[in-house]
Amino acid sequence: MKDERGSDLAQAVPPRLHPPRRTAWISDEVLLLDLAPQAEVGEADAPREETARRSIEVEAKVFAAPLGRIVAASPAGSLEGPHTLRLVDAGKGEMPVVETKDVMQSLTDLRTFLREGPAGWDAATRTALLDFLASLGVEHGLSASLSEGLRRVREALRERQPVTIEDRRVGRGVAVERLHRIDARSFYVRGRAWDEVAPIAKLAATSPEGERVELLDRVFRNPSLEAGFIGFFQIAAPTRGADGWVMETASGPGRAVEVSASLAPDPLNTIFADAGLEFDGADDLRERHIRPAIARLNELRRASADIVELESHGRAPGSPTVSLVVPLQRRIDLIEHQLAQFAADPELRECELLYVLDGPEQSEPLEKLAAELFELYGLPFRVAALTEAAGMPIACNLGARLARAGRLVFLGADLLPDRPGWLGAMAAALDANPDAGAATPRLLFADGAIDQAGLEYSAAERSAELSILPRLRGMHRGVPAAQEAGRVAAASVACMMIDAADFQEAGGLRSEFGLDAYEGSDLSRRLGERGRELRYVPEAELYRLEGLGAVPEALGERYARWLHSRLWGGRDIAGAGR
């Protein structure tokens, strides 16, 4: 930010001084200087001799307006001692020079600085100045102090509109139902803007730090939403805090209103709810707004979530044949129920059992419970936790990284094997078929009816959308079709056996669907592209007890279906498998 160097000014053309009219700290690091317009700088202002000997170059940004120039700089220690500061704006080629003495003498509080300077400028210039200042967050990093300073500037300078209330009986208004932060510069908004007299001509959001972004052409609007708008949007400068957004709408000059807005928690709830909207054009909403938001959230989770091993209980086999990776979300108590079954299964003694907690919240009780359960059951197992909650697919991906065996089984915490032998049967199916990429068992409901015997696809005639169907769902477990082992179109990751190398080469789980059937199908399709088949193994039977609430409510089914169809629907996969 700052390039300090002495130079022999006697050898150079003497710069003209630009004594600031006012200066004020906008944050702990950033100083604002209000200089007279370039045209008004006098000829005679040459540096005084005692200060001319030493000059320090400081990077700065200059906002030039007819009534003045606002310079933002981070001079820090450069203000100590008598010398000149050369405020270099590399982008504009400007280089105002000020004396530190003048800077210190003109120092005032931020409120006075604004009131006596830019507050008197016209609205358009003030708005442009706010955008300029908001961008300081990019240059300097948005500290809490700078964020607070920017908010104060914004409140002093922004053009205010009449505040509207959230009542449709009022003829004109704007309401923000939900505003979510996706990341520091990405947001998702759902709201309404209406005017009984004329169409909405302007819709803008202003960040707490003053950046204004025009949304009318960015958000999604549709007659089915009436006055509603929905949108994923990004801003140039980062923003902090949860309060202080302003949403403004106008249908013409003099017909503007505004409302303040705060960030809401749980963006996925809103986004998945919007993803479930059905009307002509809803796919466009999903494509342009829902998916970028979810993809970004997913990208962030993938980048930030890591896995740490909490404890290894007992001595696992030196070369396990299989690593069972069990993501744990809500119900850590289900470990006990699986152990009660696994303890009676000799094949488990040859396996590595790895529980992966989705986030750190329950680490402590899990560690305690795991230690006691190991004492009671004596079956070795490992316990790991994600550094932040990231969902089942990422827990599987990261768990696979910790797993030591060359073969993986992904297993939901709410699954219980019907009897021992299921692991051997699935392994045999993989071993016997060189083209097999993964194996899936017969999954049962609590009443013994079939939950799924693999997955299959169906393209509905009235829409182009591809659906995943749990094969043979609802049939008696003994129905002949369910007794036949063989190829199926796809498999859920609720229970899937796959070689670790195949899993890694295929890229793991996409983690954008969240739901085990879609994640499994997506992986199945990628395996399919590599010439690998999915094998259904009826000898392996497990109960899947979704009613236990072991996994969070499936909010994103509609989105997952749309995305899955978008990714794979154009290809001829409806007949894959059987």
Add this chain to the structure above:
Amino acid sequence: MARPRVLQICHNHPQVRPGGAEVYAHELHRHLRDEGDWEPTFLARSGPPQSPDGAPHEGTRISPVEGTDDEYLLYPADYDFDWMFGTMRQDKRLYTEDLRRFLLTLRPDVVHFQHTLFIGYDALRETRRTLPDVPIVYTLHEFLPICHNKGQMVRTMDRSLCAEASPRRCGECFPDIPPDEFLLRKRFIQANLDLVDLFVAPSATLLERFVEWGIPRERMLLEDYGRVLTPVVGDVVRPAPHDTLGVFGQLNPFKGIDVLLGAMRVLGDEAPHLRVHGANLDLQEHSFRDEVSSLLEGTHGKVSSLGPYPPERAGEMMAEVDWVVVPSIWWENSPLVIQEAFAQRRPVICSDIGGMAEKVTDGVNGLWFRVGDVDSLAAAIRRAVATDGLWERLRGGIPAVHSMSEHAAVLTAAYEDLIAQRRPRAVIA
């Protein structure tokens, strides 16, 4: 040569709460001790709600029963017992610390669980883990592993009989619990019961129900309770008319006291005298207590409420009645009250289902009535009281009661077989 050691584990001590199963288990323990061929130990759970006291000694949850040298009390009150799954929630140290130390100190040759209620099925697993070669025996006293409704297999919504547990049916009885939880419950309990070498079923009713539920038949032993018989004070032919009824035992909604009082109301002036020797009405829900009070009001002084009685005086109480009524609306297992009635040579009027119908033969040593049917019971009572010679004839049909000596001989023979079977297996392992 050292005598073989058998450890009995029970959910209560009769000193704490004199329920049927614990009275029987304790009698078995005392009998084995007195016989002298085995070295028995009795470990019973104590503490709330039956006993207010916590563990008397700091640092241990086990303490001796005063005045004995082979009986202990276990105090798990600071653990969180889960009725649904029959396990201590989260904290397993009761098993892996307290019980483990106890087992390693005693090193029994057989562990016989009389009940795991309030202790947890995990005690079976701990026993298997700590003493891998020691046989585990488990006596089934009711349907608790199968049925969450206090093991009665009676439906919660209308007290009708249930013949089969399933996630869906159990979910109907407990609408607040997802059906999937009931499969989880079944699998958890079965996984622990799989560790048992031999189940003792005191009735065929119970045995068949557990076999249907999934316990292998080859691990079942049909063996009725044995009783240490109290002196037969009533083996005197009471003069006619035989018009005094008695009902004995727990007064809870499953025991059918409301059916019996209803029948008394139906009989009106014809009703014979009824002596109610009932315990624990005060522990029941208000609605049931109110129902019983209201029914009592309609019996016009024909009913004497005499409260609980010490088990050892059961014979004395039964000697004062002509007929013992067992009106339970649940299946019952092998009701001890029937054995006590037969020991006193008193015919039994009972519901025509389950363990009652199994132990009492209609027209031979008692009379049946349709379960839960007040008119049918009223008719049976009318017939019992009014039919000349019936009481004497039925009394003549009463079989000998299975004695504790006979019972203990069957059990110890089974223990010995199990020890013999376990040992070679352990060597191979």
